[in-house]
Amino acid sequence: MKRLLTIQDISCVGQCSTTVALPLVSACGVECAVLPPAILSNHTGGFKSWTFADLTGELAKVEAKWVEHGIRFDAFYTGYVCESHIDPILSIFKTCAERGAIRVVDPAMADNGVLYAGFAADFPSKMARLVDGADYILPNLTEAALLVGEKPKLSGYTKGELESLIAKLHSLGAKNVVLTGVSFSPDELGSAVSDGSTVQYDFNPKLEKMSHGTGDVYASVFAGAVLRGKTALEAAALAADVVCEAIKATDDGHWYGVSFERAIPFLVQRLSGSGF
Ligand code: PXL
Secondary structure (H helix, E strand, O other): OOEEEEEOOEEEEOOOOHHHHHHHHHHOOOEEEEEOOEEEEEOOOOOOOOOEEEOHHHHHHHHHHHHHHOOOEEEEEEOOOOHHHHHHHHHHHHHOEEEEEEEEEOOOOEEOOEEOOOOOOOHHHHHHHHHOOOOEEOOEHHHHHHHOOOOOOOOOOOHHHHHHHHHHHHHOOOOEEEEEEEOOOOOEEEEEEEOOOOEEEEEEEOOOOOOOOHHHHHHHHHHHHHHOOOOHHHHHHHHHHHHHHHHHOOOOOOOOOOOHHHHHHHHHHHHOOOOO
16 A cells, blocks of 8 residues: 655634645545644635644654654645744655655645735745756645746636646656646536646536635645555545535535535545556
């Protein structure tokens, strides 16, 4: 069985980051180890306030213990992290990697044209350090624009503009780019998947509802599916399908997250038959 390490915060309540990655990566049939660089009472998207316990000082200690025990990972998947976490993460990428280990980087820092609360305007240039050398990056359109130093546009990207944005993301050192939130018509939403020479697209019918935490569901399923041998396009398509199932299964009025738990049987069924 493959072993993945996910590095992103624990938002104790809020159905995001580690509390989404752990169950979904596990449901993919992949062992999921966790390293939370911070613990928050709840996420910052829509709640008025939160606690934030920074664990930067723990990261090198945990790394040293893993090195002592000879613990290595087949994959790393990073999500919401802060500036002080980036050097320790880059070190763990080096010291705790199995031969051929892959890096999946979700530069979770922004949406709908704006950075999440608490991130300084220069944070995207710090996050770009994780993008350099990543096997797969999974930015939404806002994150993609900010990573390359452009002003985010909320919609209306032409295919040419998108593909030039993707080329700039490759120039930052990303081997494969999976750009989410792509749309060329009002009734569809999807992803552009690029290996640096070809861009392929996957679309689903656009749903009325949008929910917090869907990026984390998408990235977790994507990472798990790639480790189960799916191509980037197959993993992106499955991730999008799981997000749609989860949104449809979320009760009206449940505002702070998406009920991905109800989409786990669908995910398990879709991956059944894929080899371990
Ligand atoms: O879902 C991304 C995310 C993760 N962690 C925290 C967040 C957010 C988005 O708002 O606030 C703490």
